[in-house]
Amino acid sequence: xxxxxxxxxxxxxxxxxxxxxxxxxxxxxxxxxxxxxxxxxxxxxxxxxxxxxxxxxxxxxxxxxxxxxxxxxxxxxxxxxxxxxxxxxxxxxxxxxxxxxxxxxxxxxxxxxxxxxxxxxxxxxxxxxxxxxxxxxxxxxxxxxxxxxxxxxxxxxxxxxxxxxxxxxxxxxxxxxxxxxxxxxxxxxxxxxxxxxxxxxxxxxxxxxxxxxxxxxxxxxxxxxxxxxxxxxxxxxxxxxxxxxxxxxxxxxxxxxxxxxxxxxxxxxxxxxxxxxxxxxxxx
Numbered sequence: 001x002x003x004x005x006x007x008x009x010x011x012x013x014x015x016x017x018x019x020x021x022x023x024x025x026x027x028x029x030x031x032x033x034x035x036x037x038x039x040x041x042x043x044x045x046x047x048x049x050x051x052x053x054x055x056x057x058x059x060x061x062x063x064x065x066x067x068x069x070x071x072x073x074x075x076x077x078x079x080x081x082x083x084x085x086x087x088x089x090x091x092x093x094x095x096x097x098x099x100x101x102x103x104x105x106x107x108x109x110x111x112x113x114x115x116x117x118x119x120x121x122x123x124x125x126x127x128x129x130x131x132x133x134x135x136x137x138x139x140x141x142x143x144x145x146x147x148x149x150x151x152x153x154x155x156x157x158x159x160x161x162x163x164x165x166x167x168x169x170x171x172x173x174x175x176x177x178x179x180x181x182x183x184x185x186x187x188x189x190x191x192x193x194x195x196x197x198x199x200x201x202x203x204x205x206x207x208x209x210x211x212x213x214x215x216x217x218x219x220x221x222x223x224x225x226x227x228x229x230x231x232x233x234x235x236x237x238x239x240x241x242x243x244x245x246x247x248x249x250x251x252x253x254x255x256x257x258x259x260x261x262x263x264x265x266x267x268x269x270x271x272x273x274x275x276x277x278x279x280x281x282x283x284x
Contacts, residue, residue, distance in 0.1 A: 089167045089194075089207045100198070100205070104186055105164040106133040113183055116205070118196075120187030123163060123175040124155075129184060130177045135160075137177055146176060153180075159271055163190050168207050172274040174217075192217065214275040222272065222281040229265045236261065 093100040093116065100116040106125065110132040114123075124146075125135070141156040155176040163173045165186070174189040193214075194207040212218065217225075236258050246254065272282060 091166045091168060091205045091207060093203055093205055095200070095203060100203075101183075102165050102186060102205070104184065105162075106130075107135070107161045108164075109133050114186040115183055116191075117185040117187050118191045120185050122157070122187050122189045123160065123173055124178050124181060124185040124187065125160075125175050126181050126184055127177055127179045130158075133160075135177065144176060159274075165190075168194065172271060189217070214272070214277045214281070217275075219281045222277055223283065225268060226265075226272075226282045229261065229268060233258070233261045233265060 091102055093102045095101075096115070101113050102116060103111055104114045105111045106129065110129060112126075112129045112132075122144075125133070127137075130137070135158055137156045137158070141158065143154045144157045146153050146155055155178055157174065157176050160173040160175050162169060162171045163175075163186075164170075170190050170193050192210065194210050196205055196207045198205050214222065236254065240251075240254055240258065269282070
């Protein structure tokens with residue numbers, strides 16, 4: 001069973017205060033330092049025309065601003081399978097209402113502002129950003145329960161091809177999709193791939209690669225996920241084998257459930273392959 005994700009109430013309170021049409025501008029000074037601001041007047045006049053474009057929500061109104069694609073650095077030609085290994089990596093952030101905002105590149109397709117929330121289990125992606133990143137959510141998409149300031153909600157869960165913040169790139173990142181959040185949360189499924197320290201004086205997060213996790217999850221978590229699924233498969237197989245007098249409809253129902261569990265186990269194996277999970281981490 002997957003651990004129940006959580007979202008820190010403090011961070012939720014900070015982004016809840018943001019208006020739905022909040023504008024975030026990005027510009028680079030002569031020394032190559034990246035800056036973020038909500039006040040366009042703080043952007044040098046020569047940079048304002050290229051600072052940002054509006055990100056539209058489902059109703060067509062601007063939700064947040066995103067950086068023009070022409071300004072984005074191209075992804076590395078041969079990225080590592082799970083995370084950048086060339087640490088330490090320094091990431092600039094913008095302080096906001098007691099939180100930190102960073103620009104995140106998703107699936108090598110779209111860049112958007114995210115609040116740093118190392119207490120959240122997963123990355124959380126606003127639905128509008130997910131659509132731009134090519135993420136498709138359907139009736140069969142797995143869901144998980146998330147505890148928020150407004151109670152427990154059920155959200156679709158996907159695996160991102162990649163999430164990149166500056167030089168820090170992680171592939172195979174577990175993420176939830178939110179219809180309610182105006183801004184994303186960069187949680188543990190990204191940050192657990194690193195150890196990190198925050199310098200509030202310089203507004204910089206320094207990341208150091210953490211080889212004790214894969215795709216944001218420890219060896220114990222991977223073993224628990226594989227062990228739980230295998231136990232479900234074994235239990236149902238034994239139940240079917242030991243009971244031969246099911247009605248045909250009941251037998252079809254059990255066979256279908258067994259097929260779904262095996263498919264889920266195959267998908268977990270594929271996720272583990274993409275994350276570079278050692279075989280020993282898959283055995284409980």
